[in-house]
Amino acid sequence: MKLYIRVYHLSGTLGWTTLDNTAVSKKIKRHSYEHVGKADVDKMCSLAQNMHQWRMLNYAGVVPGSQEAYELLKKGLVKPKNPLTPPLIYGVRCINFEPPNFTLEVHCVNESYTFLRDFIYKIGVSLRSSAYCSKIRRIRYGPICLEHALVADEWNLKKVCASIKQCNKLLLRKKEQSMKDKNFVSEELDPAAFEKLKTT
Structure with missing residues (x-):
């Protein structure tokens, strides 16, 4: 967790x-x-x-x-x-x-x-x-702020998928940073998933 x-x-x-x-x-x-x-x-x-x-x-x-x-x-x-x-x-x-x-x-x-x-x-x-x-x-x-949120008018499949992809990138970067700090409780990062997101 x-x-x-x-x-x-x-x-x-x-x-x-x-x-x-x-x-x-x-x-x-x-x-x-x-x-x-x-x-x-x-x-x-x-x-x-x-x-x-x-x-x-x-x-x-x-x-x-x-x-x-x-x-x-x-x-x-x-x-x-x-x-x-x-x-x-x-x-x-x-x-x-x-x-x-x-x-x-x-x-x-x-x-x-x-x-x-x-x-x-x-x-x-x-x-x-x-x-x-x-x-x-x-x-x-x-790492997810209000600027990454979608307003009701933007709730369509294309924008929701793009938002999920953007937020996943932010979370994976945060996990990668936190693994360097022993005081953070971190999960194992899947390198393949991270590389895939970086290239999309």
Whole structure:
């Protein structure tokens, strides 16, 4: 299994608790949010990121704060050796704050939509308020970005096949690069398949 970093834009709304932390479920409790500023959201994002970075080193099999951890971090992004670890956040920042609405950019692995919705709720609670997730938008999956996506008007056989071929090339290149880094969990790369894609 390959651990690709996924990037999301999570939109949240302060001031309400809902049954499942989504905008479509029943609102069950109202909270004040007038005391919350962007600096408060930034602080909570930083704390959450630091907590997950500590876990990341544990899952990578090193002791946080050790020389081994320092050497590992110098090499760049550290991924867990076991692809079945709980969700991990590599980066989170507030990119928009217009109370009661805000948007976070989250870089993570092993996430689920439930985890992302609950993360917005926990940010709200940590701000002495509450929040629910109003929108989840994935903007990157490993090397595949929004620029590689097809809009509905482009959904035809020719363009879908071309898009699959382009994305396969990107993924195979990423696998080839990751095989050089022992901290990445990588699959065996099929050289014949890679050469075939390079020539098409």
